Amino acid sequence: MSEKNYRVESDLLGELQVPADAYYGVQTQRAINNYKISTTHMYDYPEYIIAMAYVKMAAAAANTELGVIPKEIGDAIVAACKEIVAGKFHDQFPVDMMQGGAGTSVNMNANEVIANRALELMGHKKGEYQYCSPNDHVNCAQSTNDAYPSAFRYTFFRMNRHLESALKELIASFRAKGEEFKDIIKMGRTQLQDAVPMTSGQEFNAFANNLEEEIANLERNAVLLKEINMGGTAIGTGLNAVPGFAELCTKRMSEFSGDSFEKAPDLVEATPDTGAYVSYSAALKRLAVKLSKTCNDLRLMASGPRCGLHEINLPPMAPGSSIMPGKVNPVIPEVTNQVCFKVIGNDTAVCFAAEAGQLQLNVMEPVIAQCILESQTWLINVMNTLRIKCVDGITVNAEHCYEMVKNSIGIVTALNPYIGYKASTKVAKEALETGRSVYDLVLEHGFMTKEKLDEALDPKAMTASHEFIK
Numbered sequence: 001m002s003e004k005n006y007r008v009e010s011d012l013l014g015e016l017q018v019p020a021d022a023y024y025g026v027q028t029q030r031a032i033n034n035y036k037i038s039t040t041h042m043y044d045y046p047e048y049i050i051a052m053a054y055v056k057m058a059a060a061a062a063n064t065e066l067g068v069i070p071k072e073i074g075d076a077i078v079a080a081c082k083e084i085v086a087g088k089f090h091d092q093f094p095v096d097m098m099q100g101g102a103g104t105s106v107n108m109n110a111n112e113v114i115a116n117r118a119l120e121l122m123g124h125k126k127g128e129y130q131y132c133s134p135n136d137h138v139n140c141a142q143s144t145n146d147a148y149p150s151a152f153r154y155t156f157f158r159m160n161r162h163l164e165s166a167l168k169e170l171i172a173s174f175r176a177k178g179e180e181f182k183d184i185i186k187m188g189r190t191q192l193q194d195a196v197p198m199t200s201g202q203e204f205n206a207f208a209n210n211l212e213e214e215i216a217n218l219e220r221n222a223v224l225l226k227e228i229n230m231g232g233t234a235i236g237t238g239l240n241a242v243p244g245f246a247e248l249c250t251k252r253m254s255e256f257s258g259d260s261f262e263k264a265p266d267l268v269e270a271t272p273d274t275g276a277y278v279s280y281s282a283a284l285k286r287l288a289v290k291l292s293k294t295c296n297d298l299r300l301m302a303s304g305p306r307c308g309l310h311e312i313n314l315p316p317m318a319p320g321s322s323i324m325p326g327k328v329n330p331v332i333p334e335v336t337n338q339v340c341f342k343v344i345g346n347d348t349a350v351c352f353a354a355e356a357g358q359l360q361l362n363v364m365e366p367v368i369a370q371c372i373l374e375s376q377t378w379l380i381n382v383m384n385t386l387r388i389k390c391v392d393g394i395t396v397n398a399e400h401c402y403e404m405v406k407n408s409i410g411i412v413t414a415l416n417p418y419i420g421y422k423a424s425t426k427v428a429k430e431a432l433e434t435g436r437s438v439y440d441l442v443l444e445h446g447f448m449t450k451e452k453l454d455e456a457l458d459p460k461a462m463t464a465s466h467e468f469i470k
Contacts, residue, residue, distance in 0.1 A: 023092040025112035031105035035096035042093035051154035057081035058253035076118035097370040102363040103148035111138040141241035143233040150228040178205035186401035194410030224276035235360040236268030274354035285347040292340035295333035315393035332390040339382040346371035
Protein backbone atom coordinates (compact mmCIF):
# COMPACT_ATOMS: atom_id res chain seq x y z
CA MET A 1 0.00 0.00 0.00
CA SER A 2 1.13 3.55 -0.64
CA GLU A 3 1.38 5.84 2.38
CA LYS A 4 -1.86 7.59 1.44
CA ASN A 5 -3.81 4.31 1.27
CA TYR A 6 -3.18 2.97 4.72
CA ARG A 7 -2.89 3.86 8.37
CA VAL A 8 -0.69 2.11 10.91
CA GLU A 9 -2.22 0.49 13.98
CA SER A 10 -0.58 -1.56 16.68
CA ASP A 11 -1.48 -4.35 19.07
CA LEU A 12 0.31 -6.90 21.26
CA LEU A 13 2.23 -8.29 18.29
CA GLY A 14 3.35 -4.94 16.91
CA GLU A 15 2.39 -2.59 14.09
CA LEU A 16 0.39 -3.44 10.99
CA GLN A 17 -0.88 -1.54 7.98
CA VAL A 18 -4.66 -1.20 7.71
CA PRO A 19 -6.45 0.27 4.67
CA ALA A 20 -7.01 3.97 5.35
CA ASP A 21 -10.72 3.85 4.58
CA ALA A 22 -11.39 0.66 6.55
CA TYR A 23 -13.55 0.84 9.65
CA TYR A 24 -11.96 -2.35 10.96
CA GLY A 25 -8.54 -2.20 12.61
CA VAL A 26 -5.37 -4.10 13.36
CA GLN A 27 -6.83 -7.27 14.90
CA THR A 28 -9.29 -7.68 12.06
CA GLN A 29 -6.42 -7.22 9.61
CA ARG A 30 -4.48 -9.97 11.36
CA ALA A 31 -7.51 -12.25 11.04
CA ILE A 32 -7.74 -11.44 7.32
CA ASN A 33 -4.08 -12.38 6.96
CA ASN A 34 -4.31 -15.51 9.08
CA TYR A 35 -7.57 -17.14 8.06
CA LYS A 36 -8.15 -17.85 4.40
CA ILE A 37 -10.03 -21.03 5.09
CA SER A 38 -13.73 -21.37 4.32
CA THR A 39 -14.39 -18.68 1.67
CA THR A 40 -17.36 -17.58 3.79
CA HIS A 41 -17.15 -14.46 5.90
CA MET A 42 -19.15 -12.55 8.45
CA TYR A 43 -20.51 -10.28 5.74
CA ASP A 44 -22.11 -13.33 4.10
CA TYR A 45 -24.46 -13.52 7.11
CA PRO A 46 -26.10 -10.11 7.67
CA GLU A 47 -28.10 -11.42 10.63
CA TYR A 48 -24.81 -12.29 12.34
CA ILE A 49 -23.57 -8.71 12.03
CA ILE A 50 -26.90 -7.31 13.20
CA ALA A 51 -26.96 -9.61 16.25
CA MET A 52 -23.43 -8.57 17.17
CA ALA A 53 -24.42 -4.91 16.88
CA TYR A 54 -27.33 -5.47 19.27
CA VAL A 55 -24.98 -7.06 21.81
CA LYS A 56 -22.56 -4.12 21.64
CA MET A 57 -25.40 -1.61 21.71
CA ALA A 58 -26.85 -3.14 24.86
CA ALA A 59 -23.45 -3.29 26.55
CA ALA A 60 -22.71 0.37 25.75
CA ALA A 61 -26.10 1.52 27.01
CA ALA A 62 -25.71 -0.47 30.24
CA ASN A 63 -22.18 0.82 30.82
CA THR A 64 -23.32 4.40 30.22
CA GLU A 65 -26.20 4.09 32.67
CA LEU A 66 -23.91 2.56 35.26
CA GLY A 67 -21.42 5.40 34.83
CA VAL A 68 -18.62 3.16 33.59
CA ILE A 69 -18.06 4.97 30.29
CA PRO A 70 -18.73 8.66 29.47
CA LYS A 71 -22.16 9.42 28.05
CA GLU A 72 -20.78 11.00 24.87
CA ILE A 73 -18.82 7.85 24.04
CA GLY A 74 -21.64 5.51 25.03
CA ASP A 75 -24.15 7.44 22.91
CA ALA A 76 -21.81 7.38 19.91
CA ILE A 77 -21.33 3.62 20.25
CA VAL A 78 -25.09 3.10 20.43
CA ALA A 79 -25.59 5.31 17.36
CA ALA A 80 -22.94 3.40 15.41
CA CYS A 81 -24.57 0.12 16.35
CA LYS A 82 -27.97 1.35 15.19
CA GLU A 83 -26.46 2.17 11.80
CA ILE A 84 -25.09 -1.35 11.54
CA VAL A 85 -28.47 -2.81 12.48
CA ALA A 86 -29.95 -0.68 9.67
CA GLY A 87 -27.60 -2.36 7.19
CA LYS A 88 -24.64 -0.01 7.00
CA PHE A 89 -20.96 -1.05 7.08
CA HIS A 90 -21.64 -4.76 6.64
CA ASP A 91 -18.82 -4.96 4.13
CA GLN A 92 -16.47 -4.05 6.97
CA PHE A 93 -16.87 -7.51 8.52
CA PRO A 94 -14.48 -9.60 6.36
CA VAL A 95 -13.36 -12.13 8.98
CA ASP A 96 -13.46 -15.75 7.82
CA MET A 97 -16.12 -17.83 9.55
CA MET A 98 -13.52 -20.49 10.31
CA GLN A 99 -10.88 -19.25 12.73
CA GLY A 100 -8.97 -20.02 15.88
CA GLY A 101 -9.19 -17.99 19.05
CA ALA A 102 -12.72 -18.94 20.13
CA GLY A 103 -14.25 -16.04 18.23
CA THR A 104 -11.88 -13.27 19.33
CA SER A 105 -11.43 -12.12 15.73
CA VAL A 106 -15.20 -11.75 15.28
CA ASN A 107 -15.53 -9.83 18.55
CA MET A 108 -12.65 -7.51 17.73
CA ASN A 109 -13.91 -6.97 14.18
CA ALA A 110 -17.14 -5.65 15.69
CA ASN A 111 -15.33 -3.63 18.36
CA GLU A 112 -13.09 -1.95 15.79
CA VAL A 113 -15.80 -1.12 13.25
CA ILE A 114 -18.09 0.28 15.94
CA ALA A 115 -15.25 2.28 17.56
CA ASN A 116 -14.14 3.85 14.29
CA ARG A 117 -17.66 4.79 13.28
CA ALA A 118 -18.28 6.21 16.77
CA LEU A 119 -15.10 8.25 16.38
CA GLU A 120 -16.43 9.76 13.16
CA LEU A 121 -19.76 10.56 14.81
CA MET A 122 -17.87 12.40 17.55
CA GLY A 123 -15.80 14.35 14.99
CA HIS A 124 -12.58 12.34 15.19
CA LYS A 125 -10.60 10.32 12.67
CA LYS A 126 -10.48 6.57 12.32
CA GLY A 127 -7.79 5.12 14.54
CA GLU A 128 -7.85 7.91 17.15
CA TYR A 129 -8.67 5.36 19.79
CA GLN A 130 -7.76 7.64 22.68
CA TYR A 131 -11.27 9.10 22.19
CA CYS A 132 -13.11 5.80 21.75
CA SER A 133 -11.27 2.52 22.17
CA PRO A 134 -12.36 -0.84 20.70
CA ASN A 135 -11.23 -2.53 23.91
CA ASP A 136 -11.73 0.01 26.70
CA HIS A 137 -15.08 1.37 25.53
CA VAL A 138 -16.84 -0.83 22.95
CA ASN A 139 -15.71 -4.02 24.71
CA CYS A 140 -16.11 -2.59 28.22
CA ALA A 141 -17.30 -5.14 30.81
CA GLN A 142 -17.17 -7.87 28.17
CA SER A 143 -15.05 -10.70 26.90
CA THR A 144 -15.24 -12.55 23.62
CA ASN A 145 -16.45 -15.41 25.78
CA ASP A 146 -19.77 -13.74 26.58
CA ALA A 147 -20.26 -11.26 23.71
CA TYR A 148 -19.50 -13.74 20.93
CA PRO A 149 -21.83 -16.59 21.96
CA SER A 150 -24.57 -14.13 22.90
CA ALA A 151 -24.35 -12.72 19.37
CA PHE A 152 -24.47 -15.97 17.50
CA ARG A 153 -27.21 -17.34 19.76
CA TYR A 154 -29.30 -14.38 18.71
CA THR A 155 -28.22 -14.91 15.09
CA PHE A 156 -29.52 -18.48 15.16
CA PHE A 157 -32.77 -17.24 16.70
CA ARG A 158 -33.24 -14.57 14.01
CA MET A 159 -32.34 -17.00 11.23
CA ASN A 160 -34.82 -19.51 12.63
CA ARG A 161 -37.62 -17.07 11.81
CA HIS A 162 -36.62 -17.08 8.15
CA LEU A 163 -36.30 -20.85 8.27
CA GLU A 164 -39.77 -21.33 9.72
CA SER A 165 -41.23 -18.92 7.17
CA ALA A 166 -39.75 -20.92 4.27
CA LEU A 167 -40.92 -24.17 5.88
CA LYS A 168 -44.48 -22.88 6.33
CA GLU A 169 -44.64 -21.84 2.68
CA LEU A 170 -43.44 -25.27 1.58
CA ILE A 171 -46.02 -26.94 3.81
CA ALA A 172 -48.75 -24.75 2.31
CA SER A 173 -47.65 -25.82 -1.17
CA PHE A 174 -47.88 -29.52 -0.27
CA ARG A 175 -51.27 -28.92 1.34
CA ALA A 176 -52.56 -27.16 -1.77
CA LYS A 177 -51.56 -30.21 -3.80
CA GLY A 178 -53.36 -32.38 -1.26
CA GLU A 179 -56.56 -30.49 -1.97
CA GLU A 180 -55.97 -30.51 -5.72
CA PHE A 181 -55.39 -34.30 -5.79
CA LYS A 182 -58.01 -35.29 -3.19
CA ASP A 183 -60.14 -37.34 -5.63
CA ILE A 184 -57.31 -39.11 -7.46
CA ILE A 185 -57.05 -42.78 -6.52
CA LYS A 186 -53.65 -44.47 -6.43
CA MET A 187 -52.02 -47.50 -4.89
CA GLY A 188 -50.33 -47.15 -1.53
CA ARG A 189 -47.17 -49.16 -0.95
CA THR A 190 -45.28 -50.62 1.97
CA GLN A 191 -41.78 -52.08 1.58
CA LEU A 192 -42.05 -51.06 -2.11
CA GLN A 193 -44.84 -53.62 -2.54
CA ASP A 194 -48.49 -52.96 -3.34
CA ALA A 195 -50.46 -52.34 -0.15
CA VAL A 196 -53.91 -50.75 -0.23
CA PRO A 197 -55.47 -47.89 -2.19
CA MET A 198 -55.30 -44.27 -1.12
CA THR A 199 -55.68 -40.89 -2.76
CA SER A 200 -52.86 -38.73 -4.04
CA GLY A 201 -54.40 -36.02 -1.88
CA GLN A 202 -53.86 -38.12 1.24
CA GLU A 203 -50.24 -38.65 0.25
CA PHE A 204 -49.50 -34.96 -0.26
CA ASN A 205 -51.36 -33.97 2.89
CA ALA A 206 -49.20 -36.48 4.74
CA PHE A 207 -46.09 -34.73 3.39
CA ALA A 208 -47.48 -31.43 4.68
CA ASN A 209 -48.40 -32.79 8.11
CA ASN A 210 -45.08 -34.58 8.49
CA LEU A 211 -43.16 -31.34 7.89
CA GLU A 212 -45.55 -29.27 10.00
CA GLU A 213 -44.44 -31.13 13.11
CA GLU A 214 -41.01 -29.58 12.63
CA ILE A 215 -42.26 -26.03 13.21
CA ALA A 216 -43.02 -26.75 16.85
CA ASN A 217 -39.77 -28.68 17.23
CA LEU A 218 -37.73 -25.78 15.85
CA GLU A 219 -39.54 -23.32 18.10
CA ARG A 220 -38.97 -25.46 21.20
CA ASN A 221 -35.25 -25.54 20.56
CA ALA A 222 -34.94 -21.93 19.41
CA VAL A 223 -36.24 -20.77 22.79
CA LEU A 224 -33.12 -22.27 24.40
CA LEU A 225 -31.01 -19.78 22.46
CA LYS A 226 -32.51 -16.78 24.28
CA GLU A 227 -30.57 -17.45 27.46
CA ILE A 228 -27.34 -15.41 27.25
CA ASN A 229 -24.25 -15.06 29.40
CA MET A 230 -23.53 -11.33 29.02
CA GLY A 231 -21.73 -10.08 32.10
CA GLY A 232 -19.88 -13.32 32.66
CA THR A 233 -16.81 -11.86 30.89
CA ALA A 234 -13.89 -14.31 30.60
CA ILE A 235 -15.10 -17.43 32.43
CA GLY A 236 -18.39 -16.43 34.02
CA THR A 237 -17.11 -14.83 37.21
CA GLY A 238 -17.88 -11.33 35.92
CA LEU A 239 -14.34 -10.00 36.30
CA ASN A 240 -14.13 -6.35 35.06
CA ALA A 241 -17.91 -5.91 34.97
CA VAL A 242 -19.54 -3.77 37.63
CA PRO A 243 -22.39 -5.13 39.76
CA GLY A 244 -25.69 -4.96 37.90
CA PHE A 245 -24.16 -4.97 34.43
CA ALA A 246 -25.25 -8.50 33.51
CA GLU A 247 -28.88 -7.85 34.38
CA LEU A 248 -29.01 -4.37 32.83
CA CYS A 249 -27.24 -5.45 29.64
CA THR A 250 -29.68 -8.33 29.18
CA LYS A 251 -32.60 -5.99 29.77
CA ARG A 252 -31.34 -3.41 27.28
CA MET A 253 -30.69 -6.07 24.67
CA SER A 254 -34.30 -7.19 24.99
CA GLU A 255 -35.53 -3.61 24.65
CA PHE A 256 -33.34 -2.70 21.68
CA SER A 257 -34.01 -5.88 19.71
CA GLY A 258 -37.66 -6.42 20.58
CA ASP A 259 -36.91 -10.01 21.61
CA SER A 260 -36.88 -11.16 25.21
CA PHE A 261 -33.61 -12.51 26.61
CA GLU A 262 -32.81 -14.10 29.93
CA LYS A 263 -29.59 -13.92 31.89
CA ALA A 264 -28.18 -17.39 32.45
CA PRO A 265 -28.65 -18.33 36.13
CA ASP A 266 -25.06 -19.62 36.44
CA LEU A 267 -22.68 -17.66 34.24
CA VAL A 268 -19.74 -19.97 35.00
CA GLU A 269 -21.81 -22.91 33.76
CA ALA A 270 -23.18 -20.97 30.79
CA THR A 271 -19.82 -19.80 29.42
CA PRO A 272 -18.60 -23.21 28.16
CA ASP A 273 -22.10 -24.70 27.74
CA THR A 274 -23.02 -25.69 24.18
CA GLY A 275 -26.13 -27.73 24.93
CA ALA A 276 -28.52 -25.35 23.21
CA TYR A 277 -26.51 -25.55 19.98
CA VAL A 278 -26.51 -29.33 20.07
CA SER A 279 -30.29 -29.39 20.56
CA TYR A 280 -31.01 -26.80 17.89
CA SER A 281 -28.66 -28.44 15.38
CA ALA A 282 -30.44 -31.73 16.02
CA ALA A 283 -33.74 -30.01 15.17
CA LEU A 284 -32.24 -28.89 11.86
CA LYS A 285 -31.07 -32.45 11.24
CA ARG A 286 -34.51 -33.83 11.98
CA LEU A 287 -36.05 -31.42 9.48
CA ALA A 288 -33.41 -32.41 6.92
CA VAL A 289 -34.11 -36.13 7.40
CA LYS A 290 -37.83 -35.62 6.80
CA LEU A 291 -37.30 -33.30 3.88
CA SER A 292 -34.91 -35.75 2.22
CA LYS A 293 -37.29 -38.67 2.72
CA THR A 294 -40.07 -36.63 1.11
CA CYS A 295 -37.86 -35.93 -1.89
CA ASN A 296 -37.00 -39.62 -2.14
CA ASP A 297 -40.73 -40.30 -2.45
CA LEU A 298 -41.22 -37.59 -5.08
CA ARG A 299 -38.37 -39.00 -7.18
CA LEU A 300 -39.74 -42.52 -6.87
CA MET A 301 -43.29 -41.54 -7.78
CA ALA A 302 -42.00 -39.58 -10.78
CA SER A 303 -39.79 -42.45 -12.02
CA GLY A 304 -40.23 -43.47 -15.62
CA PRO A 305 -41.81 -42.17 -17.73
CA ARG A 306 -42.34 -45.57 -19.35
CA CYS A 307 -40.56 -48.01 -17.05
CA GLY A 308 -41.13 -46.56 -13.58
CA LEU A 309 -44.10 -45.70 -11.36
CA HIS A 310 -44.92 -42.58 -13.39
CA GLU A 311 -47.62 -41.52 -10.94
CA ILE A 312 -46.65 -37.86 -10.88
CA ASN A 313 -44.88 -35.42 -13.17
CA LEU A 314 -42.28 -33.03 -11.79
CA PRO A 315 -41.73 -29.75 -13.64
CA PRO A 316 -38.92 -30.24 -16.19
CA MET A 317 -36.10 -27.93 -15.11
CA ALA A 318 -33.12 -29.03 -17.21
CA PRO A 319 -32.10 -31.56 -19.88
CA GLY A 320 -31.14 -34.71 -18.02
CA SER A 321 -28.32 -36.13 -20.05
CA SER A 322 -25.52 -35.25 -22.43
CA ILE A 323 -25.98 -38.58 -24.21
CA MET A 324 -29.59 -39.75 -23.75
CA PRO A 325 -32.03 -37.62 -25.79
CA GLY A 326 -35.31 -36.76 -24.11
CA LYS A 327 -34.19 -37.63 -20.59
CA VAL A 328 -35.30 -35.19 -17.87
CA ASN A 329 -34.07 -35.75 -14.33
CA PRO A 330 -35.68 -34.78 -10.99
CA VAL A 331 -32.95 -32.23 -10.34
CA ILE A 332 -34.76 -30.16 -7.70
CA PRO A 333 -35.48 -33.08 -5.35
CA GLU A 334 -31.93 -34.26 -5.99
CA VAL A 335 -30.37 -30.98 -4.92
CA THR A 336 -32.66 -30.96 -1.89
CA ASN A 337 -31.40 -34.42 -0.92
CA GLN A 338 -27.82 -33.19 -1.14
CA VAL A 339 -28.49 -30.13 1.01
CA CYS A 340 -30.07 -32.42 3.59
CA PHE A 341 -26.97 -34.63 3.58
CA LYS A 342 -24.86 -31.52 4.26
CA VAL A 343 -27.10 -30.50 7.17
CA ILE A 344 -26.81 -33.98 8.66
CA GLY A 345 -23.03 -33.76 8.32
CA ASN A 346 -22.98 -30.30 9.88
CA ASP A 347 -24.87 -31.66 12.86
CA THR A 348 -22.16 -34.28 13.33
CA ALA A 349 -19.52 -31.51 13.29
CA VAL A 350 -21.52 -29.54 15.87
CA CYS A 351 -21.63 -32.58 18.15
CA PHE A 352 -17.89 -33.16 17.89
CA ALA A 353 -17.18 -29.46 18.51
CA ALA A 354 -19.49 -29.36 21.53
CA GLU A 355 -17.78 -32.41 23.01
CA ALA A 356 -14.31 -30.97 22.39
CA GLY A 357 -14.58 -28.11 24.87
CA GLN A 358 -12.36 -28.11 27.94
CA LEU A 359 -12.82 -26.57 31.36
CA GLN A 360 -14.22 -23.00 31.39
CA LEU A 361 -14.51 -22.39 27.62
CA ASN A 362 -15.30 -24.22 24.42
CA VAL A 363 -12.83 -22.86 21.85
CA MET A 364 -14.55 -24.74 19.03
CA GLU A 365 -17.53 -22.39 18.90
CA PRO A 366 -16.54 -20.88 15.52
CA VAL A 367 -17.19 -24.14 13.70
CA ILE A 368 -20.47 -24.55 15.60
CA ALA A 369 -21.52 -21.09 14.43
CA GLN A 370 -20.44 -21.77 10.85
CA CYS A 371 -22.18 -25.15 10.65
CA ILE A 372 -25.49 -24.02 12.08
CA LEU A 373 -25.61 -20.82 10.02
CA GLU A 374 -24.74 -22.77 6.88
CA SER A 375 -27.43 -25.35 7.63
CA GLN A 376 -30.05 -22.68 8.24
CA THR A 377 -29.12 -20.76 5.10
CA TRP A 378 -29.00 -23.80 2.84
CA LEU A 379 -32.29 -25.16 4.19
CA ILE A 380 -34.03 -21.82 3.63
CA ASN A 381 -32.72 -21.60 0.07
CA VAL A 382 -33.48 -25.19 -0.87
CA MET A 383 -36.98 -25.20 0.63
CA ASN A 384 -37.84 -22.10 -1.39
CA THR A 385 -36.37 -23.75 -4.48
CA LEU A 386 -38.24 -27.00 -3.88
CA ARG A 387 -41.53 -25.14 -3.45
CA ILE A 388 -41.24 -22.80 -6.41
CA LYS A 389 -39.47 -25.02 -8.93
CA CYS A 390 -40.97 -28.38 -8.04
CA VAL A 391 -43.94 -28.82 -5.71
CA ASP A 392 -46.04 -25.95 -7.08
CA GLY A 393 -45.84 -27.48 -10.56
CA ILE A 394 -46.44 -31.17 -9.78
CA THR A 395 -49.21 -32.89 -11.75
CA VAL A 396 -50.67 -36.39 -11.35
CA ASN A 397 -51.23 -39.01 -14.02
CA ALA A 398 -54.69 -39.85 -12.72
CA GLU A 399 -55.70 -42.41 -15.31
CA HIS A 400 -52.45 -44.35 -14.97
CA CYS A 401 -52.80 -44.36 -11.17
CA TYR A 402 -56.35 -45.72 -11.42
CA GLU A 403 -55.32 -48.48 -13.82
CA MET A 404 -52.61 -49.59 -11.39
CA VAL A 405 -55.19 -49.75 -8.59
CA LYS A 406 -57.53 -51.88 -10.65
CA ASN A 407 -54.77 -54.27 -11.66
CA SER A 408 -53.19 -54.52 -8.22
CA ILE A 409 -53.22 -57.64 -6.10
CA GLY A 410 -53.22 -55.28 -3.13
CA ILE A 411 -56.94 -54.58 -3.36
CA VAL A 412 -57.63 -58.09 -2.09
CA THR A 413 -56.80 -56.70 1.37
CA ALA A 414 -60.11 -54.88 1.29
CA LEU A 415 -61.88 -58.24 1.06
CA ASN A 416 -60.51 -59.61 4.35
CA PRO A 417 -63.51 -58.44 6.43
CA TYR A 418 -65.89 -60.13 3.97
CA ILE A 419 -64.34 -63.42 2.89
CA GLY A 420 -61.62 -63.89 5.52
CA TYR A 421 -57.84 -63.90 5.35
CA LYS A 422 -57.53 -67.47 4.11
CA ALA A 423 -59.84 -67.01 1.14
CA SER A 424 -58.23 -63.64 0.37
CA THR A 425 -54.80 -65.27 0.36
CA LYS A 426 -56.08 -67.99 -2.02
CA VAL A 427 -57.38 -65.36 -4.42
CA ALA A 428 -54.19 -63.28 -4.23
CA LYS A 429 -51.97 -66.30 -4.89
CA GLU A 430 -54.06 -67.46 -7.82
CA ALA A 431 -54.14 -63.97 -9.30
CA LEU A 432 -50.36 -63.78 -9.12
CA GLU A 433 -49.89 -67.21 -10.71
CA THR A 434 -52.43 -66.79 -13.50
CA GLY A 435 -52.33 -63.06 -14.18
CA ARG A 436 -56.11 -62.93 -13.78
CA SER A 437 -57.88 -60.18 -11.84
CA VAL A 438 -58.90 -60.48 -8.21
CA TYR A 439 -62.41 -59.43 -9.23
CA ASP A 440 -62.96 -62.33 -11.61
CA LEU A 441 -61.53 -64.92 -9.22
CA VAL A 442 -63.73 -63.85 -6.28
CA LEU A 443 -66.83 -64.25 -8.43
CA GLU A 444 -65.63 -67.53 -9.92
CA HIS A 445 -65.11 -69.06 -6.48
CA GLY A 446 -68.49 -67.74 -5.27
CA PHE A 447 -66.98 -65.88 -2.34
CA MET A 448 -69.21 -62.82 -2.91
CA THR A 449 -72.05 -61.65 -5.12
CA LYS A 450 -71.28 -59.18 -7.86
CA GLU A 451 -73.26 -56.43 -6.10
CA LYS A 452 -71.42 -56.80 -2.81
CA LEU A 453 -68.06 -57.17 -4.53
CA ASP A 454 -68.55 -53.98 -6.53
CA GLU A 455 -69.33 -52.05 -3.38
CA ALA A 456 -66.46 -53.54 -1.42
CA LEU A 457 -63.93 -52.86 -4.16
CA ASP A 458 -65.02 -49.32 -4.90
CA PRO A 459 -61.60 -47.61 -4.79
CA LYS A 460 -63.03 -44.47 -3.21
CA ALA A 461 -64.64 -46.45 -0.44
CA MET A 462 -61.35 -48.16 0.28
CA THR A 463 -59.64 -44.87 1.19
CA ALA A 464 -61.85 -44.18 4.21
CA SER A 465 -63.43 -46.02 7.13
CA HIS A 466 -66.84 -47.52 6.31
CA GLU A 467 -69.32 -50.11 7.54
CA PHE A 468 -68.69 -53.68 6.41
CA ILE A 469 -71.23 -55.22 4.03
CA LYS A 470 -72.94 -58.13 5.73
